[in-house]
Amino acid sequence: MTAPGPTTLPTVQFRTGDGTIDLGWGHPHPASLPVDAWGEATGAALRRYGASALTYGHPTGPGPLIEWLCGRLGEVDTAAPDPTQTFVTAGASHALDLIASILCRPGDVVLVDSPTYHLALRVIADHRVDIVPAPVDSDGIDPAATAELVRAIGRQGRRVPMLYLVPTFNNPTGRSLPAERRSALVTAAQRTGMTLVEDDTYRELAYPAPAPASLFGSAEIGSVVRIGSFAKSVAPGLRLGWLNAAAPVVDALAARGYVHSGGGVNHANALTLAEFAAAGSYRRHVEAIRSRYRRQRDELVTAVRRDLPQAEFTVPGGGWFLWLRLPAPRGGTELLPYAAAAGVSYLPGRQFFVAETGHQHLRLSFSLFDPETLAAGVRRLGEAYQAAGLRSGSGTPPD
Numbered sequence: 001m002t003a004p005g006p007t008t009l010p011t012v013q014f015r016t017g018d019g020t021i022d023l024g025w026g027h028p029h030p031a032s033l034p035v036d037a038w039g040e041a042t043g044a045a046l047r048r049y050g051a052s053a054l055t056y057g058h059p060t061g062p063g064p065l066i067e068w069l070c071g072r073l074g075e076v077d078t079a080a081p082d083p084t085q086t087f088v089t090a091g092a093s094h095a096l097d098l099i100a101s102i103l104c105r106p107g108d109v110v111l112v113d114s115p116t117y118h119l120a121l122r123v124i125a126d127h128r129v130d131i132v133p134a135p136v137d138s139d140g141i142d143p144a145a146t147a148e149l150v151r152a153i154g155r156q157g158r159r160v161p162m163l164y165l166v167p168t169f170n171n172p173t174g175r176s177l178p179a180e181r182r183s184a185l186v187t188a189a190q191r192t193g194m195t196l197v198e199d200d201t202y203r204e205l206a207y208p209a210p211a212p213a214s215l216f217g218s219a220e221i222g223s224v225v226r227i228g229s230f231a232k233s234v235a236p237g238l239r240l241g242w243l244n245a246a247a248p249v250v251d252a253l254a255a256r257g258y259v260h261s262g263g264g265v266n267h268a269n270a271l272t273l274a275e276f277a278a279a280g281s282y283r284r285h286v287e288a289i290r291s292r293y294r295r296q297r298d299e300l301v302t303a304v305r306r307d308l309p310q311a312e313f314t315v316p317g318g319g320w321f322l323w324l325r326l327p328a329p330r331g332g333t334e335l336l337p338y339a340a341a342a343g344v345s346y347l348p349g350r351q352f353f354v355a356e357t358g359h360q361h362l363r364l365s366f367s368l369f370d371p372e373t374l375a376a377g378v379r380r381l382g383e384a385y386q387a388a389g390l391r392s393g394s395g396t397p398p399d
């Protein structure tokens, strides 16, 4: 056996390249990843569980992780889910894919919030459904108009099995759905028979904590499925998350062929996370990243106010993103080539909508870079804005 040597094959999804400060990536700051504590937890899990850590896992996920996770969710939300309502997944994307495969049939209509997490649209589209934006106003999803839309689609003989949303520290807006909207939306879902798929990925990243109460914790069992992830609270490379749903849905997932064949998802990492939590590392880590990302958010906010004062935004109470609105109707789209020329990048707002809209907006992420780099990126963005002459909406992208 030879030790692994250098390879030209890729190792990671994200690579930095040409000196561009890319504020488009919603990835963690490398220094925030708990390399040492994870190493210790890995050794501790192997010592504690021995061969059980390396065999096939329990279908819904290992007991130690599920027990701790339910308790933790009880601390950071209004209610703790029951272990029978919990299924461990390979992240939130996997959880969304799984629940869509249980709820949706090709040709169904799936409603989504607008704007919403752009890559969730890809996951949902894999299920050969039609994706339709739910009605929104300046406070977010409009529950009464959404219920009316579900009924109208039903009258056309089509099913609306689910509505996907990120009600807490939304990606891309960083905003949370107000409490009265939450309860009205849950009522609308219960009345129409549509399942709310609540993506709760950013719950732990609240500045300051606590995050608003989840839809899952306040709804009748069966009307909300919550998907969660350790990608933001610990590390995305773990590919570890979960889903909270009515026990029969969890049973249906556990009965799927791939679980029967391969056991619980990502078993060894799931047990290591249980150990990471038992050692107190999870709690310490979340406290540390909360203050890190709060600092990074504050720096980005200060930099945008200083160097791009034309942008309007709401300071997010959590998550990783700042959602800017420029005065020009297509500002977010038209600024991009000028930004590239100035050595900075971002995600244009259009990507977060199903409909042909959102061109006025752009999303900046404050997760990946130190405060100094964030400030330098926004300085470049301010220069790009001046070069683009977008105030009048008449900018012509550079070659």
Ligand SMILES: Cc1ncc(COP(=O)(O)O)c(C=O)c1O
Residues within 6 Å of the ligand: 026, 090, 091, 092, 093, 094, 117, 166, 171, 199, 201, 228, 229, 230, 231, 236, 240, 241
């Ligand atoms: C709202 C939302 N859901 C899910 C994900 C992906 O989560 P995971 O890495 O656990 O699949 C992200 C990552 O950016 C996200 O912003």
